[in-house]
Amino acid sequence: QLQLQQSGPGLVKPSETLSLICSVSGDSIRDSSHYWGWVRQTPGKGLEWIGSVFHTGSGSGYYNPSLKSRLTMSVDTSKSHFSLRLASVTAADTAVYFCVRQAWTGYFDYWGQGALVTV
């Protein structure tokens, strides 16, 4: 059974960079039929897709256009984890962040436990 375990600081100062890691266990991160991504949730805006990357190449994938200029996403197959970096954060980036596994047709079939990040 695939498991996604998130880690990272819960408090980030304005203008700094938010960094989260999602560790994958129970299946290979090199799975060619899935993307690895991030979704965030705020009380006001609901669920928001952040981006999805493939396991080959650094950052090869799809990004939310509204966040793309501040986003860095990558997969480290040697450590079986993938990461999110969001630069120049503001209070609007305060949210619960979920890491997800995403199928080719776009559905999110596995979710991490979620992590509240407060800016």
Added chain:
Amino acid sequence: QSALTQPASLSGSPGQSISISCTGSNSDVGSYSYVSWYQQHPDKAPKLIIHDVTDRPSGASDRFSGSKSGNTASLTISGLQAEDEAHYFCSSYTTSATWVFGGGTRLTVL
């Protein structure tokens, strides 16, 4: 990208059937059969219950079913049970190669 439109709240009695709508546009729901639905209980991560409009993942209750007509997708829950009380979200692929979610529907079981 605009969020998909869902009713903010719905309610039903045990044993009833209810449907939750998810309205998009020709740029998302209307263009692809890549609509999925998620159930979220308080302080939990969302759980996939329907994908690719009508397909149920292994482990999802067969009381959940999905459909689509034009720019609107629907989730139907039959034989409503107390455990179905939760938030429900839809999601769709878009013509911009992005994914968009609905605003969510709070379902109350009376």
